[in-house]
Amino acid sequence: MSSLCAHVLAYSQRSCPIRPRLGTLSLQRLDGSSTPEIQTPGFITTSSRGVVPHLSRDHVRSTPSIRWTNIPFESFLDRMPPVPTLQPGSDPLHTFTGFPSKQHILSLSLRDPFDGREMPANNKQFVSAYCIRGVRKVTPADWKKYALACKPDLVVALSDVPYTSQPHSQKRATKSIERSTAWLADFLRPIPSTEESKLHRPDVLVNLVGGLEPRARTSFSESLVETLHGKEQEQIHPLHRLDEGVSGYIIDLLPLRLSRRLETFQSLPGQTVLDPETYVELARASLAPLPQNKVRIAYSTSSPHEILRFIRGVGIDLFDSHWAQRAAHIGVALDFRFPVISDESSIWNEEECSRPRVRSTGKRELGHNLYLEKYSHQHVRLASSFLDGTSPSSIQDAVICPCELVHQPLHQPTSLTAMPMSTT
Amino acid sequence: MEFEILARCPTTKARVSRMKLAHGVTALPTFMPVATQAAIKGLTAQQVEALGINLILNNTYHLNLRPGMKILKEAGGAHRFQGWNHNLLTDSGGFQLVSLSKFTKITEEGALFSSPFDGELTMLTPEESMAIQHTIGADIIMQLDDVVSSLTTGPRVGEAMWRTIRWLDRCIEAHEQSGKTDVQNLFAIVQGGLDPDLRDQCLEEMIKRRDRVAGYAIGGLSGGEEKDVFWRVIKQCADKLPDDRPRYSMGIGFAEDLLVCVALGVDMADCVFPTRTARFGVALTFNGPMNLRSAKYASDFKPITEGCPCPTCSDGTTRAMLHHIVALETAAAHALTQHNLVFQARVMGGARDAIMAGTFPQYLKTFFANYFGDDGYPEWCVNALRSVGVDLLEDRPNVKIIPGQGVKWDRAEP
CATH class of the missing domain: 3.20.20.105 (Queuine tRNA-ribosyltransferase-like)
Structure with a gap:
């Protein structure tokens, strides 16, 4: 069994128990090797059908910041048995998807965390998952079988997050917590001791469920750290608490946003602006009962500002880069830095590269929309915020003609995906 | 020049x-x-x-x-x-x-x-x-x-x-x-x-x-x-x-x-053929085109071509993985475009080497034998090469001759 090593290097000096922190992550493998360190707060690369969208493998290799990639498994359910489970070799998922185990950490989740489409209901036997041939029912036993066969580095335990039409009842929320707890316990149940399974038991991440109700979220987290007795404990023996088998926690924002949006529309017709701190508070409710030494992951943050809020509010260590990859997909080259660079800064050099425009509100945009006509005459690099040499990427230093990108549908997302990935 | x-x-x-x-x-x-x-x-x-x-x-x-x-x-x-x-x-x-x-x-x-x-x-x-x-x-x-x-x-x-x-x-x-x-x-x-x-x-x-x-x-x-x-x-x-x-x-x-x-x-x-056909999911090989949309590649864990030096094959990308993403992810178009351009370069580089070594007629015979196999040779290729002194049928007198275009395709199955 490999193990995820998370080291906190420094905490902020704030007095609250859940604080911003700097750290490192790496995966220690049985053969003594370990993956390159990931500095936290950092990013998890998102994938679609097992690939980083728009990047060929040589581009992935040449982007050193792609270190941890999450693979949603559901796209592989179009064939039975799922093809990655048939891949020969000691690292089936790494081999099949082309992320070398010496360089990359792979986590495996059943559902695509960014797919919020309405789905048929889960029940206590299965979770509904989506593939190109339709909806598939995946039982906890199926999920365990797939995960053990694919041998990812980390696996997200099955959780019951409903994507049926909103709103969800209190009873449904309670079921979600009960099922997620039971399925985690089932996942942690010892594997029959064959040599192979001993070698490849992946680390487990758990999705902190509980919906929009802070007490429910806290209750779920408390169930992870409470000492089990009797049959419940026997199920996970030699562990005593579920949390002992967990390497990290996931705050999944997408279902919260879907619920919250409906709630807001119902209570305040016409009001669409949500309090951005709401989600941080919900995350705090989940994380408060849990130990501080495990990795904290947030999925579906929607902007760099929200990322900063989650770092400040609850010390999140890893975020997905979906929004940045999505920006590339629609032709936006990101170009910003924190702290925000003042207009008078010597970093700006309009001759070398124009800065993102300032809106009438006085706020500077986060990047460049390369579909705008003005960029067709700018034969310069894409990002202006790194002209002082702080860019960690050679890709970013390249001169890419924006007008070339927007006329080539296959090129635009490739070049732009490599860029934000390289800055993460 | x-x-x-x-x-x-x-x-x-x-x-x-x-x-x-x-x-x-x-x-x-x-x-x-x-x-x-x-x-x-x-x-x-x-x-x-x-x-x-x-x-x-x-x-x-x-x-x-x-x-x-x-x-x-x-x-x-x-x-x-x-x-x-x-x-x-x-x-x-x-x-x-x-x-x-x-x-x-x-x-x-x-x-x-x-x-x-x-x-x-x-x-x-x-x-x-x-x-x-x-x-x-x-x-x-x-x-x-x-x-x-x-x-x-x-x-x-x-x-x-x-x-x-x-x-x-x-x-x-x-x-x-x-x-x-x-x-x-x-x-x-x-x-x-x-x-x-x-x-x-x-x-x-x-x-x-x-x-x-x-x-x-x-x-x-x-x-x-x-x-x-x-x-x-x-x-x-x-x-x-x-x-x-x-x-x-x-x-x-x-x-x-x-x-x-x-x-x-x-x-x-x-x-545009090698790059366009790549975007449609077809890999070119010395044994003929390979339509990776075909279900027969769904659990085929070999690379497109063993020993091919292209980034796609040398990285071990399997036919199964390409089948999974082809026509759905642009990464498949990138991978197959790389492969197909290297294939074209290998065909022409092999021809240059053979001409330099004085073995071009044999190179042609080997290529056609591998590429068309038992499917048969296009008649026009046989005629054209005979006109410059190469008889493709010399060593394979019983191979089928296909009239017309004789283009080899790998048709996708459901």
């Missing part, structure tokens, strides 16, 4: 040569990938360079429409615009007279195009084509020719051929007056449809101008004509074109077509 023949096949008309242009040396015969709009679709310039490719093709008509000459001038030419530091060839826009014929009207002055984007009318004259290609800055530029579909018959074919010659004279004048003859090399294009007499007349006229052009192209083919006619036109032209000039067969991309053309004496060819 410096053009030097390094070796000749003692049996066929094939030759290996060295063509030195302003952006480096290109070994011939070679296949030129097509970057219509200043990019090989799916690959960055750095990736193309990493594949060992050093001569690509841009399209004048398309670059003139978008991004336009103003932007190309600002950028300092197409090399800088697309980040490509190697050799570049631009076609003249003549092919678009056929491919975009519903937007075009031909006069003696030039071709009147209606922009497919905004309907704006543009007159592309030979002088304008030269001016645009000078702005683009390609190492090899093509004359504007009056192209008709190879299926066209009647007086229009002769009219187009003679107009192509008159336009060549105007292109030569414009090019010589530009002061760029030392860095940009003008190629003439032999037209004349499928009529041997017209082809002969065109060849005769164009060879008269040999001191004012750097090379010759054979145009007006690959438009759906019978392959048995196609190869005879290629042979007729290649036999008569000056030995000391490169010969470029336009629009040729299937591996069997390339090798037949090389055997007939052709040095260069281009086609």
Whole structure:
């Protein structure tokens, strides 16, 4: 069994128990090797059908910041048995998807965390998952079988997050917590001791469920750290608490946003602006009962500002880069830095590269929309915020003609995906 | 341009040569990938360079429409615009007279195009084509020719051929007056449809101008004509074109077509086929095309081709993984484009090595045996290669002969 090593290097000096922190992550493998360190707060690369969208493998290799990639498994359910489970070799998922185990950490989740489409209901036997041939029912036993066969580095335990039409009842929320707890316990149940399974038991991440109700979220987290007795404990023996088998926690924002949006529309017709701190508070409710030494992951943050809020509010260590990859997909080259660079800064050099425009509100945009006509005459690099040499990427230093990108549908997302990935 | 023949096949008309242009040396015969709009679709310039490719093709008509000459001038030419530091060839826009014929009207002055984007009318004259290609800055530029579909018959074919010659004279004048003859090399294009007499007349006229052009192209083919006619036109032209000039067969991309053309004496060819078919999910191999959309590859854990040096195969990307993403993720188009361009380069590199070693006839026999196997050889290939002294059936007398095109496909199953 490999193990995820998370080291906190420094905490902020704030007095609250859940604080911003700097750290490192790496995966220690049985053969003594370990993956390159990931500095936290950092990013998890998102994938679609097992690939980083728009990047060929040589581009992935040449982007050193792609270190941890999450693979949603559901796209592989179009064939039975799922093809990655048939891949020969000691690292089936790494081999099949082309992320070398010496360089990359792979986590495996059943559902695509960014797919919020309405789905048929889960029940206590299965979770509904989506593939190109339709909806598939995946039982906890199926999920365990797939995960053990694919041998990812980390696996997200099955959780019951409903994507049926909103709103969800209190009873449904309670079921979600009960099922997620039971399925985690089932996942942690010892594997029959064959040599192979001993070698490849992946680390487990758990999705902190509980919906929009802070007490429910806290209750779920408390169930992870409470000492089990009797049959419940026997199920996970030699562990005593579920949390002992967990390497990290996931705050999944997408279902919260879907619920919250409906709630807001119902209570305040016409009001669409949500309090951005709401989600941080919900995350705090989940994380408060849990130990501080495990990795904290947030999925579906929607902007760099929200990322900063989650770092400040609850010390999140890893975020997905979906929004940045999505920006590339629609032709936006990101170009910003924190702290925000003042207009008078010597970093700006309009001759070398124009800065993102300032809106009438006085706020500077986060990047460049390369579909705008003005960029067709700018034969310069894409990002202006790194002209002082702080860019960690050679890709970013390249001169890419924006007008070339927007006329080539296959090129635009490739070049732009490599860029934000390289800055993460 | 410096053009030097390094070796000749003692049996066929094939030759290996060295063509030195302003952006480096290109070994011939070679296949030129097509970057219509200043990019090989799916690959960055750095990736193309990493594949060992050093001569690509841009399209004048398309670059003139978008991004336009103003932007190309600002950028300092197409090399800088697309980040490509190697050799570049631009076609003249003549092919678009056929491919975009519903937007075009031909006069003696030039071709009147209606922009497919905004309907704006543009007159592309030979002088304008030269001016645009000078702005683009390609190492090899093509004359504007009056192209008709190879299926066209009647007086229009002769009219187009003679107009192509008159336009060549105007292109030569414009090019010589530009002061760029030392860095940009003008190629003439032999037209004349499928009529041997017209082809002969065109060849005769164009060879008269040999001191004012750097090379010759054979145009007006690959438009759906019978392959048995196609190869005879290629042979007729290649036999008569000056030995000391490169010969470029336009629009040729299937591996069997390339090798037949090389055997007939052709040095260069281009086609969108390998890159376009990659985007449709087809990988090219020495055993024939492989349609990765087919269910038979769903759990095939081999690479496309064992031992292939392309980034896709050498990284161990399996057919199963490609089947999973093909036509759904652009990453599949990137991976297959890389593979197919390396395949084309291997076919031509293998031909060069064989010509240098004096084993080109055997190379042809081995290629056809592997590529077509028991499916049978296209009759036209057998005939064409017999005309230059290679009998594909010598060692395989019982192989099937397929009349017509004889193209090999891997049809997708449900």
